[in-house]
Amino acid sequence: MIPITDTRIEEYLNGLAPEDDPVILSMERRAKESDFPIVDRLVGRFLYLLTRLRQPQLVVEMGSGFGYSAWWFARAISITGKVVMTDYSATNIAFARSRFQESGLADRLDFRVGNALDIAREYHDIDILFIDIDKHQYREAIEAMIPHLAKNALVIADNVLWYGKVVEGEDDPDTGGIREFNDFMAGREDFFTTILPLRDGVMVSYKLS
Amino acid sequence: MIPITDTRIEEYLNGLAPEDDPVILSMERRAKESDFPIVDRLVGRFLYLLTRLRQPQLVVEMGSGFGYSAWWFARAISITGKVVMTDYSATNIAFARSRFQESGLADRLDFRVGNALDIAREYHDIDILFIDIDKHQYREAIEAMIPHLAKNALVIADNVLWYGKVVEGEDDPDTGGIREFNDFMAGREDFFTTILPLRDGVMVSYKLS
Numbered sequence: 001m002i003p004i005t006d007t008r009i010e011e012y013l014n015g016l017a018p019e020d021d022p023v024i025l026s027m028e029r030r031a032k033e034s035d036f037p038i039v040d041r042l043v044g045r046f047l048y049l050l051t052r053l054r055q056p057q058l059v060v061e062m063g064s065g066f067g068y069s070a071w072w073f074a075r076a077i078s079i080t081g082k083v084v085m086t087d088y089s090a091t092n093i094a095f096a097r098s099r100f101q102e103s104g105l106a107d108r109l110d111f112r113v114g115n116a117l118d119i120a121r122e123y124h125d126i127d128i129l130f131i132d133i134d135k136h137q138y139r140e141a142i143e144a145m146i147p148h149l150a151k152n153a154l155v156i157a158d159n160v161l162w163y164g165k166v167v168e169g170e171d172d173p174d175t176g177g178i179r180e181f182n183d184f185m186a187g188r189e190d191f192f193t194t195i196l197p198l199r200d201g202v203m204v205s206y207k208l209s
Numbered sequence: 210m211i212p213i214t215d216t217r218i219e220e221y222l223n224g225l226a227p228e229d230d231p232v233i234l235s236m237e238r239r240a241k242e243s244d245f246p247i248v249d250r251l252v253g254r255f256l257y258l259l260t261r262l263r264q265p266q267l268v269v270e271m272g273s274g275f276g277y278s279a280w281w282f283a284r285a286i287s288i289t290g291k292v293v294m295t296d297y298s299a300t301n302i303a304f305a306r307s308r309f310q311e312s313g314l315a316d317r318l319d320f321r322v323g324n325a326l327d328i329a330r331e332y333h334d335i336d337i338l339f340i341d342i343d344k345h346q347y348r349e350a351i352e353a354m355i356p357h358l359a360k361n362a363l364v365i366a367d368n369v370l371w372y373g374k375v376v377e378g379e380d381d382p383d384t385g386g387i388r389e390f391n392d393f394m395a396g397r398e399d400f401f402t403t404i405l406p407l408r409d410g411v412m413v414s415y416k417l418s
Contacts, residue, residue, distance in 0.1 A: 053262035
């Protein structure tokens with residue numbers, strides 16, 4: 001495992017990103033206490049920024065966990081927008097629903113339990129597709145979902161540097177899956193793709209038509 | 210100096226960002242041969258992405274060098290958009306003008322020689338303000354330019370991690386100036402600000418109204 005960004009730099013950046021939103025703070029605590037993987041605050045802020053810029057009507061998350069990234073999307077969309085959460089764990093989705101209901105934003109969300117790809121396929125004209133499922137499934141997921149994307153959609157994928165394993169000798173299915181996904185997206189001329197070395201690597205891919 | 214991103218990761222990301230645009234390749238060669246500082250290809254791609262998302266009519270660059278970042282902005286704006294280049298060096302601006310003229314995009318540019326702040330103040334309703342001047346001048350520059358920004362403008366500032374010196378003991382005017390600028394922007398509630406640890410640190414700050 002390679003520390004992608006120098007840890008002192010990460011600390012400095014986190015120090016510049018104070019937060020008083022009670023939902024974010026409680027979700028970050030829960031993640032820490034239960035050692036549950038979430039995109040961190042800096043990635044959350046980046047998602048917020050991209051969402052404000054893209055102004056989506058429909059965000060579909062493939063792999064939502066208990067709703068940390070969904071919260072950042074939901075805060076950034078307009079009141080007519082919708083964020084679809086998917087997770088195989090009913091407990092995760094129930095937790096998200098309770099947090100969102102307390103905050104008054106629950107009507108911006110679809111809370112869906114089950115297979116992320118099966119659920120995502122039900123939606124069309126997706127403005128932002130967020131991919132954070134099992135890493136060996138990324139390539140299959142994007143290939144299936146491209147026909148479901150809106151004009152100038154954003155595809156955002158988390159963990160595309162996979163703790164640095166993409167540049168090491170690792171050849172397990174997840175590392176190989178991520179490498180294959182990155183090559184696939186970089187090679188597509190109908191998308192403009194770039195990877196930010198933020199936390200574990202965030203791919204942002206802009207559909208050019 | 211701290212390597213902000215692991216060098217193997219940087220190599221991997223560059224490998225995923227092939228380029229055949231002759232202007233970009235010639236500018237990258239010139240930068241390398243003359244050891245001239247440019248934002249690199251990954252930052253250039255990020256600027257392109259942000260520009261496609263924001264769809265600006267007016268981009269003002271404070272500190273353009275010989276036009277590398279301007280080229281990424283100019284390719285991403287619509288044909289009715291304008292990119293204002295500023296540099297104190299007439300040689301740099303002349304080089305940029307010749308490259309842009311060859312490429313047919315010159316009518317999207319204003320080529321201005323002189324003090325970046327004096328020139329930038331002439332413009333109003335700026336959709337994207339790019340700051341890449343002397344580092345101790347960042348704070349003064351943004352304070353002067355805020356009244357010149359359009360609704361939901363983006364402020365993009367380069368070198369905001371200043372080769373990692375912001376987290377070291379350094380206290381020279383440039384390092385201090387960058388720290389002060391970062392604190393200033395992070396503290397403003399009328400902007401949503403985040404820093405990407407990309408190359409030497411890129412701040413993206415979104416004007417909330």
